[in-house]
Amino acid sequence: MNLSDPVANMLTIIRNANMRGYRTAIFPYSSFKWKICKKLEENDFLLQCWFDEKNRNIKADIKYSNQNSHIHQIKKISKPSQHIHLKAKNLKKHCRNRGVYLISTSAGLLTHREALKKNQGGKVIFFIS
Structure with a gap:
């Protein structure tokens, strides 16, 4: 699958997972996306991120408090x-x-x-x- 904007794809995956109430979003790895995840983790939007070496994916846990996500938009x-x-x-x-x-x-x-x-x-x- 050829994507013209991989960062937009990553943000859409996070947005969709958040809207469905999923705790984890999974998307393909790139070093720039990894840096974005670390910044989101620093700013309390993501709980943690880790790299799945076997599938070359990033798994990001969305931060929730009292069943409400920290991501609104x-x-x-x-x-x-x-x-x-x-x-x-x-x-x-x-x-x-x-x-x-x-x-x-x-x-x-x-x-x-x-x-x-x-x-x-x-x-x-x-x-x-």
Whole structure:
């Protein structure tokens, strides 16, 4: 199966698992997706992630508290046909929601708060709340 946007596919798998009330989402491995999972784990959206070497998949446990998921919304911002880049000075103006924006910068994958602290701009990947 050829996918034009593997990150969007990963986010859709997580969103669908979350909406169905599943505890675990499974999707194909890539190093970028692994970094995204670790950032989501740091920001309390995922409980834990691990790499299944046999099937080359990432398994991610969605974090729940009192039967309610910590994930309410996932929205892909940059798409293959339209990349959204923001300079550091524009991040504060565009990233005002209560959730987390993940940004790919020259310093690596950062949340919008980390990018503001480091004064880094970059490609806005997606928003999660």
